[in-house]
Amino acid sequence: MRLKDKVAIITGAGHGMGEAEARLFAQEGAKVMVADILGGEAERVAAEIRNAGGEAGAAKIDVTSEPQWKALIAKTLQTYGRLDILVNNAGISGSSVGDPDGIDGWNRVIAVNQTSVFLGTKLAAEQMAKTGGGAIVNISSIMGFVGGASGHPAYGASKGAVRIYSKAAAVRYGPLGIRVNSVHPGYLPPMLNATNAGERDDKIALTPLRRLGKPIEVAYGVLFLASDEASFVTGTELVIDGGFIAQ
Numbered sequence: 001m002r003l004k005d006k007v008a009i010i011t012g013a014g015h016g017m018g019e020a021e022a023r024l025f026a027q028e029g030a031k032v033m034v035a036d037i038l039g040g041e042a043e044r045v046a047a048e049i050r051n052a053g054g055e056a057g058a059a060k061i062d063v064t065s066e067p068q069w070k071a072l073i074a075k076t077l078q079t080y081g082r083l084d085i086l087v088n089n090a091g092i093s094g095s096s097v098g099d100p101d102g103i104d105g106w107n108r109v110i111a112v113n114q115t116s117v118f119l120g121t122k123l124a125a126e127q128m129a130k131t132g133g134g135a136i137v138n139i140s141s142i143m144g145f146v147g148g149a150s151g152h153p154a155y156g157a158s159k160g161a162v163r164i165y166s167k168a169a170a171v172r173y174g175p176l177g178i179r180v181n182s183v184h185p186g187y188l189p190p191m192l193n194a195t196n197a198g199e200r201d202d203k204i205a206l207t208p209l210r211r212l213g214k215p216i217e218v219a220y221g222v223l224f225l226a227s228d229e230a231s232f233v234t235g236t237e238l239v240i241d242g243g244f245i246a247q
C-alpha cells in the first residue's frame, strides 16, 4: 500500500506502460484516473482495476488540448476530491505520424510528447499547490539523452525537452512541495514495433541485458518516484533501460 489513498492521474493509461502503471498504482492503494485518447481503452482498464478490487475511473483526453486537461482535472477532483500524483505518460513515436520530417508530423510529435507535459504539469501543480504538494512523473526516454539508434529527430527532440523541462519544473514548483522527476525507459514493447523481428533483434543486441524491458519494470520505477519513499527526490532522472546509455 505504497500509495494508500493517493489520487493519481495517468495519461496514456489505456495501453502499454501507462496501463501497467495504472494497475500497479491501484494495487498499491491509489485511486487512479485512467486517461487516454482512446476513451474505450481507458474504460476497459478502469473496469478491470475495479473488478480486481481497486479504485479507478476513466477519462478521454487528447493531452495536446488545454481545455481537455482542465476538464480531466475537474473530473478527477469531482470524483476523488483531490490530486496527489500526475504521470505524464501519453506519447507517440515518430513513425506514427506519417512523415515526422514534415512540419505537420514534427508539430504533432512535439505537441503529444512535449507540450502535453507542460500543460499537465502546469495545471496539476496549480491544484497540488492548494493541498500542500504532490508528485509529477514525466515519461521521457533514453532518446532524451542520446540521438540515433532508433526513432526520428522529432521524437528525440520531444523527449530531450521533457528531461530538461522536468528539472525546470522541479525548481519552480519545489517551494510548493511539488516534486517533478523524469523516467527514461529503454527499448520496450509495445511502442517498439515487436512485429519487426529484425528491428527487435537489433534493439536487443544494443541492450547490455540482451532483452527488451517489460512495462512493469518501468512501472516500478514510476511508483517509487510517485510515492512518499521519494520524498526528497526531485529534478532527477531515473533511467530504466537494461544498461543502454551506460555504454
Ligand SMILES: NC(=O)c1ccc[n+]([C@@H]2O[C@H](COP(=O)([O-])OP(=O)(O)OC[C@H]3O[C@@H](n4cnc5c(N)ncnc54)[C@H](O)[C@@H]3O)[C@@H](O)[C@H]2O)c1
Binding pocket: 011, 012, 013, 014, 015, 016, 017, 018, 035, 036, 037, 038, 041, 061, 062, 063, 064, 089, 090, 091, 092, 093, 112, 139, 140, 141, 142, 184, 185, 186, 187, 188, 189, 190, 191, 192
Ligand atoms: N516502448 C518503448 O520502447 C518506449 C521507450 C521509451 C519511452 N517510451 C515512452 O513511454 C510512454 C508510453 O509508451 P508505450 O510504449 O506504453 O506506448 P503505447 O503506444 O502502448 O501507449 C501510449 C498510450 O498513449 C495514448 N495516447 C497517444 N496519443 C495521445 C494523446 N494525444 N492524448 C492522450 N493519450 C494519447 C495511446 O492511446 C496509448 O494508449 C510514451 O511516452 C513513450 O514515448 C516508450
